[in-house]
Amino acid sequence: MTTTFVNLPVRDLTASVEFFRALGFTADEPSPDGESVQLTLGADARLMLHTRPAFEAYTGVPVTDPATSREVIVGLAVESREQVDDLHDRAVAAGGGSLGRGADQDWLYMRGFRDPDGHQWSFLSMGG
Structure with missing residues (x-):
């Protein structure tokens, strides 16, 4: 079985976690550095939310603006x-x-x- 991880940058990690909790998803504790949180979307799907700096460190490129691109x-x-x-x-x-x-x-x-x-x-x- 394969588990899918969707990784997204967010401006406010706490607010984003609360948004997804309101949809019924469960969240783990934040990473030790407080920069990321994993949420369970389903049996084989996870959502990884990262602060923008942490996401940029992982990808090595600037975060895109979702208001102007997808x-x-x-x-x-x-x-x-x-x-x-x-x-x-x-x-x-x-x-x-x-x-x-x-x-x-x-x-x-x-x-x-x-x-x-x-x-x-x-x-x-x-x-x-």
Whole structure:
């Protein structure tokens, strides 16, 4: 089995952890240097949040501005349309920005949002 790790830079580590906790994700204790936190998104998916300086140290390049460019879109599959709507609404209530009504096709229902740092996410249900 493979575990996926999504790594993202954030402006305020504590605020970002609280945002993702509001969506129901669990967080580990911060790294010993206080620059990173791992959150569990699912059985085989983790989110690593890093302060911007720590992220730049890992990558060796400046952090991109998510207001003017996209470095990644993270999509998380859930079991039902109702879960998509609930999680999207929780993200917006916790300080995220809605990307609108979303996609509604026969086989896919998806709604997107931006987290407080501007990273683009979507919750989706395939056939559910």
